[in-house]
Amino acid sequence: MRGSSNDGCEEGILFWSLFQGWSNFPAIIKLRTSVKPKKADVFNGIMAAHIFPSLADVLTESLDSDEFGPLDLSLANMAGTSTFPKGLDEHDFMNQHVLYEKEIKEEPKMQELSQPDDLLIHLPMWPDTVQLGNFDENVNNEVGLVECEVEIGQGSGTPSSGYPRSPGSTGDNSDYNSDSSFEHHNNYTDSKRMITLERVQLPPRMDIKQEFMPYNSDNKDNLNIHMESPSNIPHPSIIPPFYHDQTPDDDDEDQSMTDSGSESGSDSKESSEETRKRPGRKKGQTSSVYHLWEFIRDLLHDPQYCPRIIKWESKEEGIFRVVKSSEVAKQWGSKKKNRSKMTYEKLSRSLRYSRKEGYFADIPKDKGYPKKLCFKFGPKSHGWAHPGK
């Protein structure tokens, strides 16, 4: 995604299908992103505006107020001096309908979700040159993770067969979501679901300010996003025609998608730009393997191992401590195809790497946490606070 470093706004799309199973309303949906505070706020606001054109019973809020701060989705707030000068304006709310609604209603934080619908999130991505508050430029996955916690309301049946799934398949929602979390909903009052929205790449958007009307009545059928029936199973290909029309032709020089900066000198992007399709994983694309942080998370949720060999120091902060280092290493080794040679030394090296990547974080100083064997989940890990039960 990133790496484009050109002017103009790219368009990313987060996409999640909440088909079937969504017969239970109202529902509360909480979102959080893994991006830094200011930007996360803006993001969440935008997402909320984009996601729920059919007016969901939605409460978007920060799940971790420490990191992300509370959200105020009111247009007034979004349009306030605090955010708009940093690159946002009302055109960034791509759903004009919702935008309009927000102007009328004063407290748009809660909205009614009338029926199942697809989550289709469009979000602008700004070029590196645009400063957005505390936007941390070192976080290269600024639109990376978006978690969505769905709380099914009462008076509903069981959440039923279908649970959200992602057709986007960029990985990262692997086992935990599909297996553990969703299967165990015996009572719906506490049925929170953590899903990970995934990112799908789109051709860059040329000029967001112009002819801005993605969701008019003409194309809403295609978008599968309005009050009508959810119809077909969404697929990344249902990207609004608005975007398809915008072939990355002329104008703009370097077009995003050619990631990883240095690129071979092949900037001769004819129309073959999209057909080129190089093999290999795209930059920023996460792997779908069982990650160390997932392993740790699962250990902590497993009474067989927690607190015997690993335990929480502060579940609220995501801080945990390894109790029996050799045991943890052994378990990790067995998880990874029976690598019997795994040691805590090596595991901790991995852990330090993962920390550098944001899956773990430094433990806060001066809070009395042990100096050894103590770690903390980072912004790129998720789900640790909400075990699948």
Next chain:
DNA sequence: CTCATGTTTCCTGGTT
């Protein structure tokens, strides 16, 4: 096959 990610392995050096 290519490629980025996420380790794994080994290592040097430091701290508790």
Next chain:
DNA sequence: CAACCAGGAAACATGA
């Protein structure tokens, strides 16, 4: 001294 921490370097495994 054992056990742990920090990180560089490079090899390796994986899956898109």
